[in-house]
Amino acid sequence: MFRLYSGPLSMYGAKAQIAVLEKGIEAELVMVPFAMKTLYEPKHPEVLRINPKRQVPVLIHDDLEIFDSTQIFEYLEDLCPSPALWPQEPAARARARLLELKSDEVYFPHIIRLMGLQDAPEDPAAIAARAGAAAYYADIETLLADGRPWLAGTQYTYADIAFYMAQLFGERMGAPIPGAAGRLIAWRERMDARPAVRQVAGAMGRYLLSQNRRLPAFLQALT
Numbered sequence: 001m002f003r004l005y006s007g008p009l010s011m012y013g014a015k016a017q018i019a020v021l022e023k024g025i026e027a028e029l030v031m032v033p034f035a036m037k038t039l040y041e042p043k044h045p046e047v048l049r050i051n052p053k054r055q056v057p058v059l060i061h062d063d064l065e066i067f068d069s070t071q072i073f074e075y076l077e078d079l080c081p082s083p084a085l086w087p088q089e090p091a092a093r094a095r096a097r098l099l100e101l102k103s104d105e106v107y108f109p110h111i112i113r114l115m116g117l118q119d120a121p122e123d124p125a126a127i128a129a130r131a132g133a134a135a136y137y138a139d140i141e142t143l144l145a146d147g148r149p150w151l152a153g154t155q156y157t158y159a160d161i162a163f164y165m166a167q168l169f170g171e172r173m174g175a176p177i178p179g180a181a182g183r184l185i186a187w188r189e190r191m192d193a194r195p196a197v198r199q200v201a202g203a204m205g206r207y208l209l210s211q212n213r214r215l216p217a218f219l220q221a222l223t
Contacts, residue, residue: 001028001060001061001062002020002025002026002027002028002059002060002061003027003028003030003059003060003061004016004017004020004027004028004029004030004057004058004059004060005030005032005044005046005047005056005057005058005059005060006029006030006031006032006056006057007031007032007034007040007056008031008034008203008204008207009034009204009207009208010055010056010057011108011165011166011168011169012055012056012057012068012069012104012165013056013057013069014165014200014201014204015057015069015073015158015161015162015165016057016059016069016072016073017029017057017200018161018164018165018196018197018200019069019072019073019076019085019158019161020076021195021196021199021200022083022085022161022194022196023076023080023083023085024080024083025076025080030044030046032044032047032056036211040055040056044056046058046060050065050066050067051067053067053068055067057069057072059072059075061075061079069104069162070100070101070104070158073085073100073158077158084155085156085157085158085161086157086158087152087153087155087157092152092153095152096151096152096155096157096158096159097159099151099152099157099159099162099163100157100158100159100162100163102136103159103162103163103166104162104166106136107132107133107136107163107166107167107170108166108169109132110129110130110132110133110136110170110175111129111133111166111169111170111173111175113125113126113128113129114126114129114130114173114174114175115173117129118173118174121174126174129175130174130175133170133175134175134178137177137178137181137184138181140163140181140184140187141181141183141184144183144184144187145183149187149190150187150190151163151187156194160187160191161197164188164191164197164201165201167188168201168204168216168219171216171218171219172208172213172214172215172216176216188218189218192218192221192222198222201219201222202222202223204219205219205220205222205223206223209223
């Protein structure tokens with residue numbers, strides 16, 4: 001029995017949700033309570049019990065209890081190796097893992113900085129955060145210049161899942177992929193077409209609409 005705790009606006013929870021769907025795993029999805037003013041307070045008791053970081057995602061499988069989206073990726077890959085979401089060759093797998101890490105640890109911190117600066121776009125911190133995101137987009141656009149369909153090459157991987165969800169928040173927070181980044185936009189369109197991505201991102205979009213929040217155009221098309 002799988003049980004996955006996520007949240008309506010959790011980027012990391014959405015990563016885990018998409019991975020579970022891509023693996024074809026039947027899991028009970030528990031969307032923990034969330035409100036725009038209070039966020040995830042009070043915290044869900046099971047999330048508090050399992051994760052000392054006090055946040056989703058949390059995955060329970062029989063007597064195993066784990067947290068962190070990347071750790072969930074690794075467990076799902078070991079448990080259900082098909083369809084493979086990491087490359088088999090060690091160097092290729094390492095490169096894909098690095099891309100997944102960079103999405104969380106290099107790109108997304110810029111977006112986190114923008115979250116409290118929505119009403120102050122000319123704040124120096126906001127300008128610097130948008131510049132950091134733009135530099136990352138340029139790097140990924142260059143990565144895709146060899147014609148690869150996915151970030152790690154010819155194989156769809158967890159790296160694609162991670163960056164798709166991260167850039168979704170980037171678009172919402174005022175750091176959109178530039179229109180000139182044609183290869184990156186085409187990659188996002190390929191991601192949009194995946195049923196697992198459409199299901200999870202579409203649900204997030206519908207939640208945002210229920211809260212009278214504006215959606216990026218690509219997300220509107222999925223709701």
